[in-house]
Amino acid sequence: MKLIKTLMVAAAVAVAAPAALATPPEASAMEAGAGEILVAKVNGLVCDFCAQSIRKTFGKEDAVQKVYVNLDKGEVRIDLKPGKSMDDAAIEKLIRKSGYSLVSIDRNAAK
């Protein structure tokens, strides 16, 4: 019986896992009723140290839940905590504090 249950759980995980992994992070966050998602276009992002600087700097902010850096696109996606917000000036200041240059902010990227 225990073996059957184990096999059933394993089968469920095998079916569900690829689907979960295939779901874009944007969609997951929206479905979970998470906070606002911002995408900032940033100049100067060429290496992992750059990306790490952005993540560490934004990670210290109380309003920020998660930060994703896409070096290919030169973009930083900032997932805010539910009910929290950040204005453009605050985002620009943090990008500058990281050592980089803000180009634009898209507040409708995940819609």
Place this chain on the structure above:
Amino acid sequence: MPPRYLVAGLALAAVAAPASARPVSYAGGWTLMQENNGMYSSLHAHYSPTATDSIGLYVEQNWDMDQTFTGLQYNRLVRRWNAPQSQGNVYFKLGAGVADPFEGGDAELASFAGLAADWETRRLFVSYDVRARDFGPDESVSHSARIGAAPYVAEFGDLHTWLMLQVDNNPEADEPVTLTPLVRLFQGPFLLEAGYTLEEEEFLLNWVWRF
């Protein structure tokens, strides 16, 4: 950055030797950097209070000068060019401390100053570094330049690989100009470089940890 800057960088690389990985971190960031080559072994531990400054301990065992330098090093990011696909930097470095001869004798006040410039995209890298040392009775000026290319473009968190050629110019050394082919491996907060200096038959091993 306009192509003329790339041409200027390549020209500098042709005459000179390695700018280390960037000596200034993000505001609040710490960095450990270690370099080992035929001329010296060094350790630099620094803290960046801002995105344009860092200060920390610098220790160098210099085999050419037979001295150990121990002191403080200040690094200033003089200028950064952030472009959509590239980044260029100019750094100023200043160190002050004491130099102890290997063979004993009195330690003397010592200092060094350096200027470094780099420019990179996710495919190309070029850098130039000049450093003047005044270690008591010994003074020297050394140049270092690099050119590098990434055989593939990796995303954040993946392993980045760079193939580089370093040219060093130490006018007072037995081999004033040396070539060091090297491999740079870079992932997240860790950077590791391994190379071999052809003329001196010495290995190069550098690493950086940023946190």
